[in-house]
Amino acid sequence: MSLAEGKSEVFEIPDFTDQAVVRDKLQTTVWPNELEQDYGWTLGAPTWAVKPLVQSWETFDWSRPQQEMKRWHHYRMNVDGLLVHYVHEPSTQEKAIPIILLHGWPSTFFEFHKLIEPLRDGTEQPFHVVVPSLPGFGFSEAPKVKGYGVAKMAGMINRLMLHLGYHKYMYHGGDWGAIIGKYIAIHHNDHCKAFHTTMPLVLPPFPTPRNLLVYPWKVVKFFTSLVVGFDRVYGSGKTVLGGATFANAERNGDCGYRAIQGTKPYTLAFGLSDSPVALLSWMLEKHHDWTYHPKDRQDTEGLPRTITDEEFLTQVTIYWMTNTMSSSIRLYYECLQQKEMMKVVLPRIQIPVAVCAFAHDISRMPKDWLETSTDLQQFSEMESGGHFPGLEEPELLLNDLQRFGKKIRQKQILA
Template sequence: MADIVRFEVPSLSDEQQAHLNARLSTVIYPNELEQEVGWDYGAPTWAVKSMVEKWQTYDFEAYREEINQWHHYRTPIDGLNIHFIHEPSPHPNALPILLCHGWPSTFYEFHKVINVLRDGKDGQQPFHVIVPSLPGFGFSDAPKDTGYGALRMAKTMNQLMIKLGYKKYMWAGGDWGGIIGKVVASRYGDNCMGFYTHFPMVRPPVPSPRNLLFHPFKVVKFFSSLLLGFDRVYGKDKVVLNGATFANAELSYTCGYRAIQGTKPYTLAYGLSDSPVGLLGWLLEKYHDWTHHESDEISVKSALPSSLTPEEFLTQVTLFWLTNSLSSSIRIYYEVLHRHEMFRVVLPRVHVPTAVSNFAHDLSRLPVDWLAASTNLVQFREYSEGGHFPALESHRLVAADIQAFGKKLSKSAKL
């Protein structure tokens, strides 16, 4: 189509690089307690300072070259220019797949799995790989009006796939990519042929007519868990609900960022837009807390897990800095919170085939009983590694899970 235009990820301009270098060399670090508190109060100065020093010598051009090996495009949808990678597979049995990032991430989250999924080597399921930037993230335009929450983003992403000629496709994603994917899978089932996520959003087996008819024992088990505790009924750490409260820090200390981003994103955005170190610190806390470290002792003393390199993290940070998109990326929290969209995400049942992977240190994990009652679950896998960014941390497992699920779908696919 004429309005699908080739795009190349740009370099930092000389002015941008000079400005960044100046800001990184004149940092005012915050006042901290004398007592050692680890990461309890947020990202400590020693960790941020170490990463700032790495950013001063980090060469974005080397990573830009890797990023530009893929075919990038932009196209208008719903009044916004949407950026995406499109890597068609040469294999005739390839399935279209949309890989969707969340926050605080970019399309780069999938840099380790794009070629693997596209090429389908050694008899693995191949895919036509599409990796978009969500509206307000990276090189996609930021929404210009209020109301651009998860539901509207789901509509935009579905329109993108149809525009590319993929009337049937598979969806894979976590965080907002999983939340938006749940909307796509439940609302656009005529197009979405399968839904893979490591961040499922479903309700427990409450006594609905359907659950009482098809899953009575799961209903009894759920109510037993409310009395006896999740661990005793489902097994230790099978149910992790850190994300169950959207913005109530009294119920979950992990959701403070959601409370701020969901209520006053403009005020926060000044620090994240003006200060590269403020941006880095805000993201570093999440990439530390939401990833899987080998032990608690290592976690306290390390900024990042061994599975995630400082350069990968800095590439994510630099993409946000280059596009000044951190401020627009956080507004989805406001839109979803104020329009009560999470209810409309969680409540519907997913009828299309669904695959879920539970990683050890993800923000939330749900037992197979809950998933089976609320989705058409055809694949479920649990791992003792990985966290909230598994395509970066445990990319081989993610690719293998997607390929296994894709192979199941391909047997019944009519594209």
């Protein structure tokens, strides 16, 4: 590698030169044997939902999203010996503050394509916008050795911001972006000064000395909820612990993918790397299950109507053309094998926190829990949206980010 640590090079969004090969593979797909009765999505992504998107991918015009991406400045920086891709869009406004937006899985930096320019150009609160691709995801180089788990990637993302000259910054993330972000908020809070997330990971109000002294009533409410149920104490749907079980499918029927990716990612990767339909369907399941659908369309539609086929296929294409689905799922293996989740969940966040809870995200936690485990300064509950709000409800997420950014700027937290 010719670049020294912290040095960047301009990155050009490549053409989709493999499209003819993909089209041939799509047209010769061997479709799976399924049951005669339609069971919706209970067994995973059904053929009736996958086929229309496969047909759309056959005629997909990569040049359209490619041209949109070319509006932004792309670079790759040597961080810890890997070339990390990122978008960097500094604002021209004086009151702008640095913000980093970090995606998760199965997503890419393109999840934020509706937010980059509005955040950069916002009148109430503009930002210097940095949107990286996680190592091993999309246009970022994949790790070649073990060890690149949450702690390692958190250090790399923090160093990326420091190398860009942002020694104090605000952070936003969901999914892995939230997990890595909490680690940064705890262990790199000399630089990360404010944490905004859509997927908080905190402990309930256990009877610790601090909670008994400061939040005794919240401790009582929590233990009451264990007896009568979370919904009766905190409100219906306010407590959703979909991410609480990392790899135990007996306790959580939706975590089978985590169990495979966290234990045997190599074997799964053969299908995801060789078959574009396998890749598409693996991603589609999550973009269906983790997003908001009206009840009368939950079982009868694939993507929610808030995510277009082109947006979804753009992310699928990025994974396919870079062959990074296999490297992206290894993050689950690293996190599980290194037992990192407890290292993330246990500590209290000392810096200002904002939580934006969307209606159909995989995890939601009561405000009580957030107040005892973080310095919660902003809490918003949305009636729509899900796990990919940058795609589903960009205006709601944009307004929440700007409101929090303005608040921390006025308090001179980033000064």
